[in-house]
Amino acid sequence: MNQKLMYLQEPKLSFGYGQSLEDPRDGLTLFGPYETFGPYTMQVGVIGTQEGAALYEQFVNAMNKPIRSDEERSRPSFPGFQSVFGVVWPNKPAYTHLLDSQTIGKVLRIPNVRMRTYEAVNTYLREIVKIHEREEVKLDIWILVVPKEIWLRCRTNAPSTSLSNSHIMEVASLKGGQTMMFSDLQAQYEEEAKALDLDWDFHDQMKARLLQKKIDIPIQIILEHTLKFKDKYREWTYEDRMKAHLAWTQSVTMYYKLGKLPWKLANIRKGVCYIGLVFKRYDWGSHQGYACSAAQMFLDSGDGTVFRGNIGNWLDKKEKEYHLSYESARALLSLAMESYAQRNNCYPQELFIHGRADFNDEEWNGFSDIVRQVSSSTRLVGVVIKESGKLKLFRNVEAELCEYGNLRGLALSTSETEGYLWTRGFVPRLNTSTSLEVPNPLRIRTTRGEANIEQVLKDILCLTKLNYNACIYGDGLPVTLRFSDRIGDILTAVDTLGDRVLPFKYYI
Numbered sequence: 001m002n003q004k005l006m007y008l009q010e011p012k013l014s015f016g017y018g019q020s021l022e023d024p025r026d027g028l029t030l031f032g033p034y035e036t037f038g039p040y041t042m043q044v045g046v047i048g049t050q051e052g053a054a055l056y057e058q059f060v061n062a063m064n065k066p067i068r069s070d071e072e073r074s075r076p077s078f079p080g081f082q083s084v085f086g087v088v089w090p091n092k093p094a095y096t097h098l099l100d101s102q103t104i105g106k107v108l109r110i111p112n113v114r115m116r117t118y119e120a121v122n123t124y125l126r127e128i129v130k131i132h133e134r135e136e137v138k139l140d141i142w143i144l145v146v147p148k149e150i151w152l153r154c155r156t157n158a159p160s161t162s163l164s165n166s167h168i169m170e171v172a173s174l175k176g177g178q179t180m181m182f183s184d185l186q187a188q189y190e191e192e193a194k195a196l197d198l199d200w201d202f203h204d205q206m207k208a209r210l211l212q213k214k215i216d217i218p219i220q221i222i223l224e225h226t227l228k229f230k231d232k233y234r235e236w237t238y239e240d241r242m243k244a245h246l247a248w249t250q251s252v253t254m255y256y257k258l259g260k261l262p263w264k265l266a267n268i269r270k271g272v273c274y275i276g277l278v279f280k281r282y283d284w285g286s287h288q289g290y291a292c293s294a295a296q297m298f299l300d301s302g303d304g305t306v307f308r309g310n311i312g313n314w315l316d317k318k319e320k321e322y323h324l325s326y327e328s329a330r331a332l333l334s335l336a337m338e339s340y341a342q343r344n345n346c347y348p349q350e351l352f353i354h355g356r357a358d359f360n361d362e363e364w365n366g367f368s369d370i371v372r373q374v375s376s377s378t379r380l381v382g383v384v385i386k387e388s389g390k391l392k393l394f395r396n397v398e399a400e401l402c403e404y405g406n407l408r409g410l411a412l413s414t415s416e417t418e419g420y421l422w423t424r425g426f427v428p429r430l431n432t433s434t435s436l437e438v439p440n441p442l443r444i445r446t447t448r449g450e451a452n453i454e455q456v457l458k459d460i461l462c463l464t465k466l467n468y469n470a471c472i473y474g475d476g477l478p479v480t481l482r483f484s485d486r487i488g489d490i491l492t493a494v495d496t497l498g499d500r501v502l503p504f505k506y507y508i
Contacts, residue, residue, distance in 0.1 A: 006454070008409045008421075010429075010474070011462040012266040020266040022429055023473050024465075025076050025248055027263060028084050035260040041088040042258065043138060045095040045131065045217075047124050048145030048224075049104065053096055055227040056145055060091040062229075062243075063251060069244035074430040078247035085255050085262075095137055097127045108153050113160035118195035120154045121206050125213075132215050141257055142219040144206070148232060151223055154202035199493035208493035211506060218257035218505050222250075248471035256468040257505045264302040265462050271349035273340055274298045274463060275333075276480030277356075279314060279322035280488025282495075287311055291322055292492050296480060296504065297336045299343070302466045304479065304504030307335040308491055321357035329366025337374050339501055347375035352451075352459070353382050354480040364448050382448030383456060385481060389440045391420055406439055408474060411457045418445045419453050423464050424476045434474070442477075469508040483508060 012020040016032035046056050067078040081089045107123060110116040124144050131137050152158065199205050203221055210219060225232040229243050238246065252262050278294040293309035309332040314322040324332065333353075341347050353359075353367065359382045371380045393406050408425040420441040426433045433439070446456055463478030475482055487507050 004413045006411050007407060008411050008458055008461050010409055011465050013263040013465060014266040015263055024263050024471055029079055033085055033255060033260060033262045034264050037087055037260065041090060043094040043140045044090070045139040045142045046093040046145060047097045047099065047127055047142065049099050049101050049147060052145030052147065052224050053098060055224055056143060057091045059227040060089055063247055064089060064091070067240070067244045067247050069241040071241040074432045075241040075245045078244045081251050084251065087255070094139060095131060099123055104147065104150070108149055111161035113154070113158045113200045114195045114198065117154040117200040117202055117205060118198060120150050120202055121209060124206065125209055128210065128215060129213060132217070139217055141254065142217055144219055144221045145227065146202070146221055146223050148223060148225055150202055151232070154200065156201055158200070199489070201489065201493065204489045204493040207490045207507065211500070211502065212494055212496070220254065220257065252471040253469055253508070261301065261303060262468060265465060268300045268462055270300055272300050273348035273351045274354060274480050275336055275351065276354045276484055278484045278488045280492045282492050287495060291315060292488065293324055293328060293332060294487060294491055295332050295336055296483065296487065297339065298463070298466065298479060299340070305339055305501060306487055306504055306507055307332060307339070307501055308499050323357070323360045324363040324366065326362045326366040329363040330370045333367050334370045335501060337370065347378050349377065350379045350381065353380070354385055354478065355382070356384065356386060356481065358384055359448050380449050381446055381451045384445045384447050385460065385478065386443050387440055388420065388443035391441060392438055394438065408434060409461060413453050413457070416453060417447070419457050420444070421457050421460060423461065423474065427473055430473060
């Protein structure tokens with residue numbers, strides 16, 4: 001096959017009234033979301049300090065009004081939450097719990113970061129569990145307003161003192177069934193034993209422990225600085241264009257977590273399912289040194305589901321890549337196939353598995369065998385996607401049609417199984433580039449199964465339009481890989497999470 005450089009048209013998105021546009025902000029402004037509630041008022045629970053609760057009310061007041069931007073093409077104005085989505089977002093929450101600042105200060109003075117993060121999560125989690133058990137309180141979403149100090153001191157690389165080896169051994173002995181002489185010391189050590197099995201990032205641990213307790217109410221963790229429209233690093237107040245951008249991003253995330261799709265792909269092929277593989281190594285707890293496997297499944301509607309797989313020693317030390325065993329590959333894909341069938345009353349016609357590493361024979365045999373067992377009509381294809389800096393395109397300054405540099409959507413097919421796709425670059429609609437430098441392409445290879453490489457490239461460009469955690473024109477990675485690291489962090493934030501199948505909205 002000869003090399004072929006082509007331009008792939010920007011995928012369109014579907015919104016209300018059956019209308020389609022390229023930019024999600026244009027579509028939402030003109031036609032509203034793809035899925036609607038009808039008349040509806042959000043039921044929100046808020047947990048934060050007194051200052052955080054006051055900032056939340058101010059933020060919602062701002063979100064319910066237009067926020068003008070001085071950069072209408074690349075960061076357009078925000079019309080207001082209810083104007084866009086047709087849903088009332090009250091500035092007074094349905095339920096509010098105020099955290100005591102002195103209690104938070106005491107927690108933040110805990111020297112060890114693991115214990116500090118564990119107790120910080122507890123200050124929020126206890127209230128959520130209590131309200132969850134009171135059936136008369138029905139909430140759509142929890143907003144956790146977090147002071148900047150918790151964000152700084154309850155995350156990876158936060159300042160910490162180490163626990164002594166003898167103390168760790170005493171705590172670990174509780175797992176073996178030993179008891180302490182004094183009951184109060186026993187209770188303290190039991191709590192420390194729990195903390196030692198957890199990640200020390202507040203965001204990841206908070207989400208994982210909620211999933212662990214089977215509390216199926218989405219949460220949105222938001223910093224007090226964000227509610228002030230301020231940068232959390234440099235403390236400056238956002239310019240109008242960034243305020244509008246933040247409003248778009250927060251509102252789309254909120255709407256998606258309410259259970260409705262803001263938009264979907266307009267021209268996605270029917271009966272196609274995309275799965276992104278996730279591997280995350282445990283660096284603590286009883287599974288230390290092992291890895292958790294998972295899969296993200298995205299339907300032709302654009303909605304996603306996460307499946308947690310087995311834990312094992314998946315690292316191939318020779319290749320320094322993660323690979324599933326035959327049985328684990330079968331089990332993981334079986335969950336995805338059955339979930340698809342339950343939602344669609346049939347199995348997919350085409351199933352694409354996206355990964356960052358080549359599939360070895362053992363894991364691919366596991367994938368292939370379960371597909372053959374349940375659906376002889378499903379075509380299975382393995383696609384490896386990696387960001388590549390080895391190939392650059394530079395514009396010809398003498399060519400009239402190249403004055404804007406590399407376009408997002410450029411694609412180069414180099415063989416029947418391999419191609420390069422530029423998901424970042426100049427966007428005519430925005431009159432700017434989504435890359436600050438000469439953009440690098442994605443290197444895309446179909447390493448298992450058969451598929452037309454041009455169609456594969458088009459599908460992956462479509463999947464860059466499904467980031468519901470941000471309201472942007474297009475992402476640099478397909479959604480099958482964009483959130484794999486974040487999902488892995490949450491799945492491994494606790495030692496035992498179970499194998500529940502949950503919608504994607506609980507992980508973003």
